[in-house]
Amino acid sequence: MSGNLNCLRCGAEMEFIAREKIQLGQTGWLLGDLGNLLAGALETAIFTCPKCGKLEFFRGDFFDDEGEEPGRIAQTRCPQCGVLYEMDYPKCPRCGAKNENW
Ligand SMILES: [Zn+2]
Ligand SMILES: [Zn+2]
Numbered sequence: 001m002s003g004n005l006n007c008l009r010c011g012a013e014m015e016f017i018a019r020e021k022i023q024l025g026q027t028g029w030l031l032g033d034l035g036n037l038l039a040g041a042l043e044t045a046i047f048t049c050p051k052c053g054k055l056e057f058f059r060g061d062f063f064d065d066e067g068e069e070p071g072r073i074a075q076t077r078c079p080q081c082g083v084l085y086e087m088d089y090p091k092c093p094r095c096g097a098k099n100e101n102w
Helices: 028-037 060-064
Strands: 015-023 041-048 055-059 075-077 084-086
Antiparallel strands (some): 041 055, 075 084
């Protein structure tokens, strides 16, 4: 896991807990109007602070973007089909090519 997401409250390094699919409609409190732009289930990435217990939710699809957002999960790009996927998969979920960084 990448380790560059720090707690907004106490500055400790936050720990990745899980990716969860949540049903839109239950998440208005979390996402506000964003929920209206999306359909169906939303994948979220959940982090916690080991020091103060703060929880942070991120939209899972943010982690598919290129860029330097804090909290980005370590990913690798498939040399064969170009899809971006998480480093801890042994192979590409799209085409099955071996993950050379695994
Ligand atoms: Zn904290
Ligand atoms: Zn691939």
